[in-house]
Amino acid sequence: MEAGVSQGLAGIGAGIAAIGAGIGVGRIGGSALEGMARQPEASGDLRSNMIVAAALVEGVALFAVIICLLVAIG
């Protein structure tokens, strides 16, 4: 597909959204692992809460991805 300026900027926007998702989910995973290392018997609880928080953070990042997709397509 021909890439105009708006499509290129949409691509950059999607990349920035990926950075946001990476930082957010990385922090969640990091603190969850740290908690599991301190207290292995809580790892089941920590795992489910980590997954819920990761889904919520990814929701926000994917919101940005949708906006970039809309800019790139239409």
Place this chain on the structure above:
Amino acid sequence: MNLKRLNILTILFLFSLIGFGQNSHESTPQSVASEAPVTQHSAEHKEEGFKIGDMIMHHISDAHQIHFGGSLYMPLPVIIWHEGHLDIFSSSHFYSVNEHGELDYHDYKGYRNHHEMIEFVGENAGHDAHGHKVLDFSITKSVFGMLLILSLMVFIFKSVASKYLKNPKTAPSGLQNMLEPFILFIRDDIAVPSLGQKKAERYLPFLLTVFFFIWMCNLLGLVPFLGGFNITGTLSITVVLGVLVFLITSVSGNKHYWGHIFWPPGVPAFVKVILVPIEIMSVFIKPAVLMIRLTANITAGHILILAFVGLALLFGQKSELAGYGVGAGSVLFMVFMYCLELLVAFLQAYVFTLLTALYFGDATQEHHHEEHGHSDVGHAH
């Protein structure tokens, strides 16, 4: 047994909608003239080769026919309300399958199928004629998939419920056994912690329906050769789910809920000025974010899987060896993405249901003590 037969008949009836497609193509000779500009467009498209963007958009968008692969298309009924009259016909009138397995679109009865959106252009309209809006109630691919899932759900849950009613004291077996952990999981880990034991019963039917509907629709979208359903990835379907959550939250909101929105307790007046508009906006934004989260996650997963497949095809155009090499790696990544998408299918259903239960719990909250002067803590966003 009669109910089971009724459900089987429902499913068979849905498949008999294929019969709509077997209308005669007597209208195609007249439309050949208007077909010429459109086919020219698609002819030059074929010479340019494989366009990965178009393939991805074709697979994640809704369509008026189901493309099973190659030249196999299943047309779906088109139902249009335009200027006071109802038109029902098969969508096969809009296209003809050419030798490459692609569709050549042409107009029918004044309607034009422009990128799978139907508009009214009048008879013998040119290629760039301005299209007028029509009310489109067609059974499109997503609607067909949704009806399929709904009839499947009715069939499964009716049979499980009748089994529970018939022998309540025996151990569960079969389908009942498979579904019981999930139903108990939603009741005990989602509904009761947010809503409390008494009120959970009122909202449990909606929560269970929403959970299984979203999960099964997500899974249907992952089945490979079935024509690429993307039901929960269509904004029009998730917006209905969001609107339902908004309606139920607002209708079941008691005076504590609305009181906390318009008059947050325990905050000084100047903070109230900022907080109240935000709280009012959040009444609308929370269901909207539910909708976007679900659509975006599912669509993004589909796009990734299709992108890996398309990558192999893209390289295969340059040289066959490159195609095979990239194909081997891309198949591995695609299988990994598929496993991730299976997890995401369940996870998005779980998160939607969990947040909905939290919002319901918020709306039906009891009066709690305000000795700390805190604002509401239940704003999981």
